[in-house]
Amino acid sequence: MKIHVTDQAGVEHELEGLDGWRTMEVIRDWGLNIKAECGGACSCATCHVFVAEEWMDKVGAPSEEEEDMLDTVADVRSNSRLSCQILLDESLDGLKVTLAPSASKDDVAA
Amino acid sequence: MSGTEIVTDAVVIGAGPCGLFSAFELGLLDIKCHFIDILDRPGGQCAELYPEKPIYDIPGFPVITGQELTENLMAQIAPFHPEFHFNRMVSSLEKQEDGTFRLTTDADETFIAKVVVVAAGGGSFQPKRPPVDNIEAYENKSVFYSVRKMQDFRDQHVVIVGGGDSALDWTLNLQPIVKSLTLVHRRNAFRAAPDSVNKMQRMVAEGLISLQIGQIAGLEGDDGMLSRVHFKTDAGDVSIPATRLLPFFGLTMKLGPVADWGLELNDNLISVDTERFETSVPGIFAVGDINHYPGKLKLILSGFHEAALMAQAAKKIISPDERVVFQYTTSSTKLQKKLGVA
Numbered sequence: 001m002k003i004h005v006t007d008q009a010g011v012e013h014e015l016e017g018l019d020g021w022r023t024m025e026v027i028r029d030w031g032l033n034i035k036a037e038c039g040g041a042c043s044c045a046t047c048h049v050f051v052a053e054e055w056m057d058k059v060g061a062p063s064e065e066e067e068d069m070l071d072t073v074a075d076v077r078s079n080s081r082l083s084c085q086i087l088l089d090e091s092l093d094g095l096k097v098t099l100a101p102s103a104s105k106d107d108v109a110a
Numbered sequence: 111m112s113g114t115e116i117v118t119d120a121v122v123i124g125a126g127p128c129g130l131f132s133a134f135e136l137g138l139l140d141i142k143c144h145f146i147d148i149l150d151r152p153g154g155q156c157a158e159l160y161p162e163k164p165i166y167d168i169p170g171f172p173v174i175t176g177q178e179l180t181e182n183l184m185a186q187i188a189p190f191h192p193e194f195h196f197n198r199m200v201s202s203l204e205k206q207e208d209g210t211f212r213l214t215t216d217a218d219e220t221f222i223a224k225v226v227v228v229a230a231g232g233g234s235f236q237p238k239r240p241p242v243d244n245i246e247a248y249e250n251k252s253v254f255y256s257v258r259k260m261q262d263f264r265d266q267h268v269v270i271v272g273g274g275d276s277a278l279d280w281t282l283n284l285q286p287i288v289k290s291l292t293l294v295h296r297r298n299a300f301r302a303a304p305d306s307v308n309k310m311q312r313m314v315a316e317g318l319i320s321l322q323i324g325q326i327a328g329l330e331g332d333d334g335m336l337s338r339v340h341f342k343t344d345a346g347d348v349s350i351p352a353t354r355l356l357p358f359f360g361l362t363m364k365l366g367p368v369a370d371w372g373l374e375l376n377d378n379l380i381s382v383d384t385e386r387f388e389t390s391v392p393g394i395f396a397v398g399d400i401n402h403y404p405g406k407l408k409l410i411l412s413g414f415h416e417a418a419l420m421a422q423a424a425k426k427i428i429s430p431d432e433r434v435v436f437q438y439t440t441s442s443t444k445l446q447k448k449l450g451v452a
Contacts, residue, residue, distance in 0.1 A: 110239035
């Protein structure tokens with residue numbers, strides 16, 4: 001299973017996805033620029049991604065709890081999701097996401 | 111204002127779970143602790159990020175929330191009377207000629223300590239900065255991430271951004287003294303306390319404040335002083351006059367001044383040895399998520415182990431001539447007396 005992740009600099013990376021992993025975990029494991037500071041507990045919004053439009057239906061809408069966390073970033077779009085809440089399985093083979101500026105390790109804190 | 115000076119055995123930087131447990135291990139060895147933490151309460155990430163979230167890998171607790179773990183640790187260290195200094199950040203740390211350490215905080219205090227334990231997790235919690243061009247130029251002049259003095263907002267055109275309790279509370283509190291107030295949130299649903307949301311909606315209905323559903327997109331002004339705030343809404347771009355902006359997007363962790371203390375770092379983590387959990391500066395220890403050593407796992411349970419070994423090493427620095435006999439709390443009357451149970 002592959003996932004395609006475009007980083008904040010616009011570079012696309014093809015990553016090996018693993019069934020049962022969270023998208024955030026794959027991106028973090030690969031060493032891309034994702035802060036993911038709460039570790040996947042849907043408690044921080046620093047793993048924020050934009051899902052490619054053609055994948056929106058498969059990925060689905062965020063839960064209410066996730067919507068609440070999305071309130072804590074200022075660059076939300078209609079295709080925003082927290083990547084820790086996208087659980088990978090075969091149906092998401094080929095998934096395309098872009099890392100949001102608010103997921104960067106640096107420059108998020110004032 | 112001249113600052114106060116506090117002389118103590120140990121200063122622990124960070125009152126998260128690993129910092130708190132350090133006070134237990136140090137306390138058993140009669141070492142007195144002062145805590146310094148940027149948050150307004152103990153618990154660190156357990157308090158700020160996931161107080162209600164269950165944790166499943168604390169030994170002996172099949173499930174416990176961040177809040178419960180913090181409360182338990184506070185009860186566990188209570189017999190040692192640690193002292194807490196909240197809402198402060200350590201700004202400098204240096205070793206003095208006599209081997210003690212001098213720490214200063216942004217609250218104008220000085221601490222003199224024989225040992226320092228850095229238990230700062232992912233760094234200090236700082237407000238999230240919205241990704242708006244040039245916002246730095248306005249910060250602390252007309253853009254603020256907290257309200258220190260309400261007078262700074264009197265008769266101003268204030269824009270508050272966010273949908274949580276901070277945004278709603280300050281909307282309600284500032285409305286009576288401002289010239290105009292606009293609350294901006296990305297959706298017409300608020301995670302703040304329902305009572306605050308109701309009060310806010312009443313103010314909107316009465317025309318006391320205005321509510322815009324949208325996201326902040328740009329700032330306009332001169333020399334750090336705002337004149338307009340631009341945002342995007344479903345109905346298109348909107349711009350309103352504003353002289354003060356308060357973005358409330360919660361907190362995020364930043365390494366901060368730790369990087370300037372001359373400690374050997376490994377990719378923004380403090381390198382330590384695995385016998386003493388001491389940094390490259392003898393007498394300064396690092397435990398929990400902020401340290402690095404081969405095989406490190408960022409788990410609370412690892413930090414507890416690190417705290418126990420750190421305390422043994424710290425004791426030898428503080429009382430070099432004292433023979434330390436290893437004891438168990440189950441059997442040692444001495445330890446039980448310290449814990450107030452014998």
